[in-house]
Amino acid sequence: MARGSSGIVAGLTAAAMGAVGFLAYQASANAPDSVAVPKPEASSSAPAVPHDKPKNKKRPAALPAESGTGARVVYALGDRRVWLVDARGKVTRTFAVMPSSVSPRPETYKVRSRTGFIKGSDGVPIEHVVLFAMADGGVPVGFSAAQDGSMASPDPKLKTGGVRMKRADGDAMWTFATVGATVVVVP
Template identity: 60%
Template sequence: MAGLTAAAVAGVAFLAYQAAASAPSPARLAEPAPGKSPAAHATLPPRKKPEKKDVFAVPADSGVGMRVVYALGDRRVWLVNEQGRATRTFEVVPSTVSPPPGTYAVTSRSGSITGSDGVQIEHVVRFTSVENVVIGFSAAVDGSMPTPDPAAGKTGGVRMQRADGDAMWRFATVRVKVVVVP
């Protein structure tokens, strides 16, 4: 794993060097074309590029210890071990009803059922209910992850890929903490 990371970093550094070597200088970019006045934005400082987020970085406000972290805004889940490190992270498709930020615990699980949207699902891990809608993680057996239609009714299934559902099933047993962050 460390070798792959080192190779990736070296590749990115090489590509960054090539890009920097072939790019015109900032002074050259700011020069107006012959017979033209300089553009108003030419003297503004360059905008800082957004930093790439480390997807394995567990949200800071998600507690400590072994837990499932579900970030509503990022539409992402982390499976966090007892040392506070993410062992897996993946994107999810939220349901039409979302739980408020807070700390919950896995209350029940089902290996295979039909979801409230009529789709056959597996590895259902439930952790709360909101407005009489049970909220939990699941994976569609057919691998689909469509965005649910709120007009079709309230659903509580947070969908994930089947491989991620397998990992969730092994990790999130009854009483495991689930932390929902904004």
């Protein structure tokens, strides 16, 4: 091998390893958590949340009282807001969401399944679906982000359970809420 060519080979090898690592990361992010996806537990539907404006008009600064302890996702129906809370009880992220036309009852749930990419029940392509409840009539309820970034109000004539969020918030939810994670729904 000519002098200097070993540096070129080393550089090409490093670039190839980086590309393979990136592709492996993408594949793992898009893969379902498991082959057998458990069916979400049944729950009753809460009254639909109005889609015009949140109950609390100013951005809530504090985690809702009585929202549990430890690592959890807290979803406040009236405030149309989610908090991601770590094991020490520290809020790591909070963000606004667009409620679905069907809401889960306030109680504690567990994340039952996750799907990387799928078409939503409203026909919109979505990503980072985190399913945690089943509402009356067999409507699955979960968090998701529209691939086009939209957060439009759902059609009230359709019974949908997709709680929509911005794509960056969907990325954070996907990383945080693995199968078995606690989701606390408060009024």
